[in-house]
Amino acid sequence: MEQEKLRGNIKEKKNIKIALLSSFTINGVKEVLNVKCFQSDIVSDFYVAPYNQYLQQIIDKNSQLYKFEADIIIVFIDSKSLLGEYFYFPYRLTDTERKDYIGKLAAELITSIRYLKDNSKSKIVLHNFEVPLYSAMGILESKMAFGFLESVQLLNNKLKDEFRNDAGVFLFDYDTFCSKYGKKNICDPKMYYLADLKLDFSFIAPLCENYLSYIKPLLNMNKKCLVLDLDNVLWDGILGEDGLEGIKLGPTGEGKPFFEFQKLILGLYERGVILAINSHNNYNDVEEVFKNHPYMILKEKHFATLKINWEDKISNMRAIAQEINIGPDSLVFIDDDKLNRELIKDALPEVLVIDLPEDPSLFPETLSEINDFNVLQITQEDAKRGRMYAEQRKRQEFQKFATDITEFLRGLEIVVTIEKVNALNIARIAQLTQRTNQFNMTTRRYLEEDIKKIDKSGNFLIASVKVEDKFGDNGITGAVIVEKEDNKWRIDTFLLSCRVIGRRVEEALLAYIIEEVKKENGKILIGEFIPTKKNIPAKEFYKNNDFTLVKNENGTEIWSYDVSKDYKYPEFIKIVKKNIL
Template identity: 50%
Template structure:
């Protein structure tokens, strides 16, 4: 997780161009960049970032200052390219044109009309783009740091700076609830790097380059926050070290009173880092610990330190021991039920970071600076955890993993699997997908790897279209038991024909596998097929490196292998035969 300088990035691209552009990477993404100024080098920078994520990018760069024309022409190269995501890279100089340096040469009324016209034209262009399935990301405008009026700028009714701020606010408000359109905070990005640093006047006058290319890697990393969720590459779990990471000092040597944590100059960096980690947990990022320490020493901090923000219940896995951190990382992934590639790792020790980076290259290792005062800003700038939506399940994830540990404890103490399942008292509720559940359904198709029969990824736009298709049935599963609610954790997408139904996708969160929810969902599909007088139900299975838990599911449920085409297996079942969920599960249909 170290950004290469621009010159090094371009050199890397040139040396590895054939490898970067090869066709057999694990995923593919088509990215369109529509600039309002010169961005030579940004395409190559983005290609390198995608390559490092395991993606083969195909990147289209729009014609210089022809964004509106390309969007409005249905036969333009933009639409022939069929992008998955479109970045409209605006800047204030291009937006204001001649009025950028002389905004008060026109009357206040003219400025107000320009303001409204600019917004309407932008909304019109986005409305045209929304006819595609692409995600649309439009950058807001940087607020100018200059004004011809100097200190009187803020006395103007509709001054230059206020006009730009209001354009940004109106754009944000307009698309706040739009699942297809996102506003990239370019103003915030430039504020972080420094607006005076961002523009090299010589490059601007020579070639209309409004962002110094040395900042292309930093800009690209921010834009990757939209590409990761598009390709289901968002990290799910932050694994943290303890000593000199979550607090200053070594608990085993310094003791409870000796570690640095709290509202002091030395303790505040760690205290605020924990507060931010808590906010990540509250938005759905799973937290776990991988630390060489004595468990009882750590538990004393959790229980007794007055400024310890994160408690034991905030962590889904505690690997606090003297074992190898690589092995501990594997245990964390297994205990939580996620892939190693879903983990980001935070550790102050360069040797431990190098070890994980070498042994587990799938893990995103966060490069921390030596100074703890920089830890927080390092974590804040990451786009690893960005997602297009947050579901109620996301916000309760920390609580759900705490109750999951209680389930596992019950399982170990139960005399048999049947006794365990009966004691759980699982109830599943099956519903048709609704407008409110669409974001969660799409999220599950994008994130679920293990119990997923076909691993077909779908966006919210695609799910929305399927819900209005009379020949498609989407069922969702909510799971709860005596320990609490797991929420919407299962989805089935069924293609309907008069006599033959085909289960296109069948998936469940790893947290509910083995509790009977999968059987309950399948029984609901079979009953509906029987009522519709379908003669056969076909279940597809496509093996992947991660979905072994779903292999054999259809066979176990009485389906018969009818055909194998390449890696795809087609399993058939006659709905005439009854199929019931286990007696340990209560199934409700709504």
């Protein structure tokens, strides 16, 4: 009853089914992870395999594990359980025999995980193995041609190499986790001997936080934009009072934490996190810091939008979301002022507000602990996202001088490249189906494995759309999946990133689809619109492009287009077609 009560209180909840497989007693993990999920507005359902029955559950297709149909399976096997007697007596084997033994263990484990993946649709998080502190050889361990500790490291490396490029299996670095909290502390010896508990209760919460790093992006709950205050955040001091020379920022002394904090932020930018500023300051003063401070790591070019003014920060935050064209639930806010933080929390509860510690020396650690920017895969577009949004500011400035929208669009010199699905763009196509909400006709979510299966059937047209203009390359920002049904083709997925909405790229994409239908002697193109709270910008697309409404069932609209009618590409867009067979 209590769980049902909790479920009922969650707004905009996400649901996930989590399976836990372990080689030892993991009491408490399910309970703590359930609470962590609840705190993140996630309703979690669990299957916990019987004690040390992970292998039996994996190899039996009729086991409860497969019947549960988990979204994510966490496999936690400890070093002692896997290594057995070898853990205590590795040097009873020769160097060659040790290598062969580790190779065999790795192969058996890899085979099991592959079998699990092939027989389920779950994402799999596999723990690597804690490298022990103890060796029977003592100080001579490092002298061994192939030592015991080295053999466990080799096992971890084999797992890493095997699953490095596998979109369905993720290796959780449990060895690093143990090092972070101290390998001597990670296990309570008494509880280990009494109950085979190999993880001290005090470390279950941080372990579950790490699990959330996989769960949130799986549910598309990861954040996209980091919004920063300036004074006492990016530098020590008040710029308006201390001036350029008075603020503390640099590789030594009091400015060092801020210097390294900026480096970590730049690292986030380079992996695709959008940056923005929300600060009470004079713009000209900040511009001088950007241009002239020798240790300012972050430059104006790194920010998608800058709200440097004396407006209230709530209004600024809303304006940032609107300008970048993302929801407030995609924002993370960092401000040293507790009052500002509480104002944002109260007015915009969907924004994640980070409570900075009073001590600036803890800023870098605080930023590194945020798990909300994690993604399950980084594409080329992700890595360039920050730069792309900064380029968007230049487009907006250019638009101010255009007399009308047609002149503006023509002046952008837009190039649209349409490319059929292939090994290079498939990951991005899948990612777009998972992340795109606003201009998305059906909001159907697909994993990369799903796209491969759809493509393999031979009954679908799948293509990506890349958009470039004179200000830069937006990367792959659109995708279509169209099912070929004799004379009728059906648009299963039609989507564009919010970055390129309003440039008539959607018309170019529709023209391409109609062209492909005609080539294969199709007659009718069917389009669906499935409304959500976020895809309102797409609602009128079929109506505005001469489709005929066939029916409306429970809000789902079915539209039809006779492809014998002429439909042209926008004349100011240059179309490039690649891999068109």
